[in-house]
Amino acid sequence: MKHEQSRFAEAVELLQQFEPTDRRNDKRRAKRLELRVPIQINLVAQDNDSAWLKAELRDVSPRGLRMMTSLEMEIGQTFVVRFPNKDGKELAAPLLCRVAHTGVEGKVNFLIGAEFIGHVQSTPANKTADQAALDKIRHSILD
Secondary structure (H helix, E strand, O other): OHHHHHHHHHHHHHHHHHOEEEEEEEEOOOEEEEEEEEEEEEOOOOOOOOOOEEEEEEEEOOOEEEEOOOOOOOOOOEEEOOOOOOOOOEOOOOOOEEEEEEEEOOOEEEEHHHHHHHEOOOOOHHHHHHHHHHHHHHHHHHO
């Protein structure tokens, strides 16, 4: 749990270090930083085995992000995003997002605006062994 919290704190720290753009006509709730960085997204679905997809971050603020992806998304849809960390290697803590607006970029890409709604707790790496242990306990009690 502490590891997840430290990774989430790292993601927040990265956002706080950004110098936001200053536009007089920008009436957003939070200032944003325009940048183009590769990120990974994963749609929130019933199965946790869906693949991570590549996207490009276009801007970010403490409240949300704008990204370009080849995946069409609907307003209200949720997804998980992973940002690169400070050294650009291991990805920082995944954040849960909800699509707020969409647009088309060219013929095959979509611009997605999303708000951050939380962070994701990781599942145990040894989930099958945990499930086997639970099954063994159930059988010993019920048999």
